[in-house]
Amino acid sequence: MHKWLGLLLLVFSFSAKGQELNCTVKISFERITDANPQIFKTLERSLNDFVNNTKWTSRDFERNERIDCSMFINISAYSSNAFTATLQVQSSRPIFNSSYSSPVLNFNDKDFNFRYTEGENLYYNPNSYDSNLIAVIAFYANVIIGLDADSFQKNGGTTYYQAAQSLVSLASGGGAKGWSQQDGGNNNRYFLITDLMSNTYAPFRESLFEYHYGALDKMSDNQKEGKEKAVVALKTLAKVQNVRPNALLTRMFFDAKTDEIVAMFSGGPMMANADLIELLNRVSPLNSSKWNNIK
Structure with a gap:
């Protein structure tokens, strides 16, 4: 009996720690009328599992430390497993001794284009650029964690911004928009992480x-x-x-x-x-x- 109790406590201790994000991913595909809606629902489930079950950092987060956030993907075009979309990313952090959560991030990425085959496995490898879908989601996961860390400790988010900056370097040669300073404007992933890491914006x-x-x-x-x-x-x-x-x-x-x-x-x-x-x-x-x- 005592052995089983010890095993249960051990399992619980591992399950209570780990992943950093408590994220809700929603997909809007109202503008798409000539495709089976099941693929969008499957993608939404896959992304929720991917974001919330991936270990983004080497740090163990307690369950109550997980960062509340959301990703809203608005699909504007779809053909042959190619998606054209925008991505609204939001996050918040709790305020000490209150029930209030303060908004930290509210950012709209207008160049979220990717390929996805229904049922494919989503896996994050920080050392490779495997798909634009994975890279963009991983980029914002690290930015969310970095901003949250900065709000609790001065310059606490540097390690996570470095991970996001590494993704920019890996993805810049992939041809997808939003990773390069040549993509136009100054409102994309390249400029976001470059500015976060720049002393000018300290x-x-x-x-x-x-x-x-x-x-x-x-x-x-x-x-x-x-x-x-x-x-x-x-x-x-x-x-x-x-x-x-x-x-x-x-x-x-x-x-x-x-x-x-x-x-x-x-x-x-x-x-x-x-x-x-x-x-x-x-x-x-x-x-x-x-x-x-x-x-």
Whole structure:
């Protein structure tokens, strides 16, 4: 009896640790009317299994440490196992001593084109480029983990960004869009990871730590102090604007955080927000209509 109990505890201890992501993958194929919908449903199941059951890092995550995230794939064309799609990636992290989860990433990848045969096995090898489907999903898995780590420890995400950067190097010769600086614009996977690893954008990563660990995680102890530290974090982020106006990382930050910032500074202990609103309008002018709702 005691041997069986010990075995069960051992099995449970292994099952309670491991994978890093708690991810929901959804596929929309409403625009596809001339294909068997089963292939899209099979792909959705396969991707959910792949993302949530792959060990992305060498670190063991406790069950309660798994990162909540989602990937929404919108299929716009399909023919002969070739898919044309976009990918919306989102993630969040819990805030200490609260039931609130703060959005960390909200990014739209407009060049997610891949091939998939129904029933094929999806396997991640960090040292090879086997398919664009696997590479893109693996890239964002590492970015999600990196951003989450940066929010808990200053520059904590470097190892995971390096893994994503390695995928860019492996995939750049595969011919798929989104992996090269020559693909046009500055809003693709190449620029995202290049900027995250660049010293020019170091204030972005510093602000992630200050904003989440230094400000939001302290809200339950002292809300006014937490809001003040959030202002400090936003001033750190503004350093990016000073050298690279309208930078990708700045836009990405506010795509995730705008509504949260408005809610944070519109309630709770009153503060003089005039300087904050001026700062926000300068750093993220596209959201000026929302900033003006801060009272």
